[in-house]
Amino acid sequence: MDPYVVAIWIIRIAFLGGLYLFMFGVARLLLRDLRVATRDPGMALARLVVVASDVTEPPRGTVFGLDAVATIGRDVNNSIVVEDDFASTEHAALTFRGRAWYVEDLGSTNGTYVNGQRVDGLSAVSYGDELQVGRVRFRFERSRR
Amino acid sequence: MSAAVGVPGSRTVSRIRPRLRRRETGLLVLVGVILVLGSVSLGATQRQLAGQAVTWLPADTGQLVIYLGALVAAHLALVLAGRRSDQVLLPTIGLLGGISLLLMERLPQSLVTQSLAGRSFGLASIQLGWLVLAIAVITIAAIAVRSDAWLRRYKYTWAAAGIVLLLLTFLIGNEVNGALLTITVGPISGQPTELIKVILVIFLAGYLSDFRPLLVGASMRLGPLRLPPVPYLLPMFAMWAMALGIVVIQRDLGAALLFFAVFLALVYIATARASYVVLGLILFVVGSFIAYQLFGTVRDRVDIWLNPFVDASGKGYQVIQSLYAFGRGGIIGTGLGAGLPLVAGRLPIPAIHTDFPFAALGEELGLIGVVAILGLYLVVIERGLRIAASAADDFRALLAAGLTLVVGVQAFIIAAGNLKLIPLTGVTLPFISYGGSSLLANGVVVGLLLALSDRGVEPPPPPRPSRARRPGFLGGRPGGGR
Numbered sequence: 001m002d003p004y005v006v007a008i009w010i011i012r013i014a015f016l017g018g019l020y021l022f023m024f025g026v027a028r029l030l031l032r033d034l035r036v037a038t039r040d041p042g043m044a045l046a047r048l049v050v051v052a053s054d055v056t057e058p059p060r061g062t063v064f065g066l067d068a069v070a071t072i073g074r075d076v077n078n079s080i081v082v083e084d085d086f087a088s089t090e091h092a093a094l095t096f097r098g099r100a101w102y103v104e105d106l107g108s109t110n111g112t113y114v115n116g117q118r119v120d121g122l123s124a125v126s127y128g129d130e131l132q133v134g135r136v137r138f139r140f141e142r143s144r145r
Numbered sequence: 146m147s148a149a150v151g152v153p154g155s156r157t158v159s160r161i162r163p164r165l166r167r168r169e170t171g172l173l174v175l176v177g178v179i180l181v182l183g184s185v186s187l188g189a190t191q192r193q194l195a196g197q198a199v200t201w202l203p204a205d206t207g208q209l210v211i212y213l214g215a216l217v218a219a220h221l222a223l224v225l226a227g228r229r230s231d232q233v234l235l236p237t238i239g240l241l242g243g244i245s246l247l248l249m250e251r252l253p254q255s256l257v258t259q260s261l262a263g264r265s266f267g268l269a270s271i272q273l274g275w276l277v278l279a280i281a282v283i284t285i286a287a288i289a290v291r292s293d294a295w296l297r298r299y300k301y302t303w304a305a306a307g308i309v310l311l312l313l314t315f316l317i318g319n320e321v322n323g324a325l326l327t328i329t330v331g332p333i334s335g336q337p338t339e340l341i342k343v344i345l346v347i348f349l350a351g352y353l354s355d356f357r358p359l360l361v362g363a364s365m366r367l368g369p370l371r372l373p374p375v376p377y378l379l380p381m382f383a384m385w386a387m388a389l390g391i392v393v394i395q396r397d398l399g400a401a402l403l404f405f406a407v408f409l410a411l412v413y414i415a416t417a418r419a420s421y422v423v424l425g426l427i428l429f430v431v432g433s434f435i436a437y438q439l440f441g442t443v444r445d446r447v448d449i450w451l452n453p454f455v456d457a458s459g460k461g462y463q464v465i466q467s468l469y470a471f472g473r474g475g476i477i478g479t480g481l482g483a484g485l486p487l488v489a490g491r492l493p494i495p496a497i498h499t500d501f502p503f504a505a506l507g508e509e510l511g512l513i514g515v516v517a518i519l520g521l522y523l524v525v526i527e528r529g530l531r532i533a534a535s536a537a538d539d540f541r542a543l544l545a546a547g548l549t550l551v552v553g554v555q556a557f558i559i560a561a562g563n564l565k566l567i568p569l570t571g572v573t574l575p576f577i578s579y580g581g582s583s584l585l586a587n588g589v590v591v592g593l594l595l596a597l598s599d600r601g602v603e604p605p606p607p608p609r610p611s612r613a614r615r616p617g618f619l620g621g622r623p624g625g626g627r
Contacts (some may be wrong), residue, residue, distance in 0.1 A: 004189075011186040012480045016510065018179035019517035022240060025175060026233055026524050029168055099417055100361060124358045128538030132226055139539045 044143045045096050046127070048080065054135035055081040065143065068096045072133050073106070086110050087134030094125075094140075101125050101140070110134065163246065164227040166220070172236035173220055177213050180243040183481055184209050187247055190482035204250050204482075208273050212246055215277045219284040223595075226288045231532060231598040237524045238283065238591055241576040242276045242584075248502055249273075249579060251482050251509070256498055268498065268579065275581040279588035286592025293597070297540050300351030306342035310337045311387075317392045326397060326571075338391075338400040339573075339586035342555075345404060346547035352380065353415040354539035360416045376426075384408045385428045389436070396442045399558055399570030403467050405429060411547050415539070450568035466493040467504035467563050471515075472591040478511030498579040500571050503563040509571065510524070518577075519560065525591075532598040545597050548590045 044065030054058045058080075064070075070079040073091040082091065088108035095102050102127070104122045105112040112119050113132040131138045177454050184203035193199050203600055216239045223230070246269065254267030266274075296303070314337045319327045327334050353360070360377055384405065393399040409425040436443040453461030453468075470493075473484060484505070492500045507515045528551025536542040552575045559578075562569035573583040 004193065007201070008186060008189055008480065011182055012477070014187055015168055015179060015182040015481070016477065016513050016517065018175065019240075019514065019521075021178065022172065022175050023517065023524065024235075025172055028238070029233060030527065060530075070324050100358075118489070124361070126354070126357055126539050127542070128540065130352075142535070142542070 020145070027057035046101060047141050047143050048094075048131070048138040049141055050136060051130070051139045052137040055084045057081065058136065064138075066094060066096075070094045071106075073108075082134055082136050084136060087136070091133050092131075103131060108133075161225075162227045163225050164229065166232050169220055169223070169232035169235060172233065173216060173239065176216070176236050176240045176243065179240065180209065180213065180247070183247050184224075185243070186251075187251055187481040190480055191251075194482065204247070205269065208250065208269060212243060212273060212276060215280045219280050222284050223287060228288060228595075229600045230287055230595045233524065233526055234528050234591055234595055234598075235283070237521055237528070238576055241279075241518070241521055242279070244278060244506070245502070245577040245579075246273060248505060249480060249498065252498055252505070253492065256492075272579050278581070279576075279584040282585055283528060283592040283595065286589060287595035287599075290593065291595035295559070296347050296544070297351050297354075300348050302349040303344050303351075307341050307348065308543050310341050310344070310513075311391070313337065315390075318395065321584065326395075336580070336582040339582040340396060342400070342403060342407070342551050343548070343586055343589055346407065346551055349408060349411050349545065350540055350547055353411060354543050357415050357539060360412075360421075361418065372615035382428075385425075385432060392432075392436050392443065393417075393440065396440070397571070398443065398568070399555075399562075399572030399587055402558055402570060402573060403551070403555050406558075407540035407550050409549060410542060410550050410554070414533075414546050415543055446568040446570070450565060453565070463494050463496065463501070464565055464569055467501055468565060469499075470494070470504040470508040471564065474508040474511040474515075476512050478507075478509050478514055481509050483506035487606060494531065496571075499573060500559065500569075500578070501563055502574050502577045502579075503560045506577075507563070522553060522556045525549070527599075529553075529594055532594055536597060541597055543563045546595060548594055552587060552590055 045068060046066045048064040048066060048070075050058050050060050050062045050064075058064075063079050064080050067079070071090060071093045072078055072082060072087075073079045073089050074082060074087045075089045076082065076107075078090065088106070088110070090106045090107055091108040092112040093104045095104065101124070103114060103119060103125050105114060105119055114123060114125055115130050125140055127142045128139060129140045131140055160532055181203060184205070185201055188202055188204035189199055191204060216235070219235060223235070247389060249269040249272040252268055254269060257268045257271060259266050259271055273519075314326075314328055317328060319334070326336050326338070328337055355375070382532075384402045386406040388401040391397055392406070407423070409422055412421045412425070433443075437447055448455070449461050449464055453464040455461060457465055470484070473479060478484070492502065497505050503515070506518060510517075526549055529552075533542045533545035533549065536545055555572050556575050558567070558570060559572050559574050573580055575587045576584065
């Protein structure tokens with residue numbers, strides 16, 4: 001057999017094999033990422049980041065992971081406690097209902113604001129919106145993976 | 146239970162600290178090995194066919210070194226800038242671009258020639274120049290774009306710019322193969338549709354992220370369909386009219402198909418409502434039917450697609466040659482450089498470097514190689530959608546998804562056209578086809594994706610600042626509430 005033919009054959013197969021090796025490498029990275037994601041048990045659905053705060057708790061920069069139902073208020077039984085005299089005991093609730101997130105004012109005295117506008121009852125929020133409860137402003141964000 | 150899960154550092158600009166990108170390094174080494182193997186295979190085959198002594202050297206060592214050097218430089222720049230962006234995109238694009246370079250080295254260099262400063266350059270040299278520029282664009286965009294405010298604030302300005310570009314193409318475009326595709330300004334000529342597709346995605350991401358609640362919420366019943374009220378449907382009709390306009394005036398079926406498909410996909414991603422997609426598909430069918438009835442170009446394309454052998458030496462010629470090329474390739478292909486004998490001194494497919502690179506690769510790399518190339522596009526799509534899924538807000542998610550889809554859908558349209566799965570339309574195969582506009586526009590797309598994937602990038606600005614009226618605290622009553 002002509003050594004040239006054999007050699008060129010091997011190189012060609014090696015080139016094609018290399019393409020699949022590359023794909024295999026990418027797939028392994030993907031699997032590793034997925035495993036890391038599943039190993040993390042407390043995967044929050046979304047998060048609230050405190051962007052401005054005039055009170056000591058929560059301070060600016062705090063990040064809250066959100067479950068499907070999260071309540072905000074002054075009472076310690078809320079999932080997010082805002083220690084502010086301007087916040088009501090049970091101030092607002094954030095809920096994830098199938099496709100979208102909603103914020104609901106639970107009859108607070110000073111109101112809940114989305115992007116600077118006071119909300120009555122149930123209203124849809126989208127990622128990137130700004131929520132204000134008392135003297136604390138939150139940014140509503142997608143959870144990081 | 147919700148709890149404070151971390152306190153990010155203050156937003157002051159921190160010192161730039163280099164950060165190793167091990168995954169990218171590993172994948173780039175693999176890309177280098179693959180490209181050297183491909184180039185050696187091409188070189189040996191070409192020398193053997195030319196009757197020269199067979200040496201096991203790359204086809205064109207200089208060009209290969211320049212290309213790999215550009216990739217390494219891009220990698221080093223990202224490392225030195227300390228970016229925590231996606232590490233798979235650059236090697237994948239590098240591999241696609243390298244395959245493009247091998248293909249262009251393999252085709253007759255006289256397909257495109259240009260003289261610059263007294264020297265004349267052939268197909269592969271020009272493509273190499275564009276590839277290096279595209280890699281530079283990717284790197285600069287990935288490092289320099291630290292905030293997306295300039296994209297989201299000025300969405301109507303972007304839309305206006307896109308429309309102006311489109312109108313310019315309508316008015317002063319040059320005809321290429323029966324379609325108005327290029328604009329020539331002085332010594333520079335380019336294909337504006339490549340840029341318009343990026344602008345379209347930026348506008349749609351801004352528009353849809355602003356009006357998403359309205360589009361999801363309101364509805365009006367029309368038979369079995371739940372549709373939003375008429376005012377919110379207007380953009381869909383406008384988009385449809387624009388796509389039809391491109392077909393009618395520009396006779397560019399590929400761009401029209403690409404724009405409309407990406408638009409529908411983005412609307413679906415933003416709203417998760419099938420009724421929009423159904424409505425869009427109905428509009429698409431109606432539009433296609435009208436276009437088929439009225440315009441010869443459209444009818445030709447569809448007739449060729451249904452049966453190219455009716456006019457085998459005329460209109461159906463290119464498509465038939467493309468099918469033959471896939472047939473000659475078989476499972477593992479003829480090998481780089483061994484396919485495509487010239488027929489009577491001419492290439493069987495005249496537009497092989499722009500519209501049919503997929504067929505050329507099908508012949509020389511075979512089914513295995515073509516599946517691998519489709520796999521590389523899938524990798525790009527997977528990375529892009531992952532970036533979209535982990536974006537901080539709706540605008541970034543929609544932007545990342547749209548940019549990804551624009552590349553993915555375009556690759557699908559032209560690959561399927563080459564394979565006669567859908568009527569052939571003249572769009573480029575991203576990162577593989579010859580052409581500067583296409584490479585640079587797709588470079589912008591990948592650069593933006595890399596920038597969006599950076600975890601250190603600036604947080605999104607508060608939405609709609611013009612309307613945001615900060616509530617004062619003066620009206621409130623401390624200690625109020627139940």
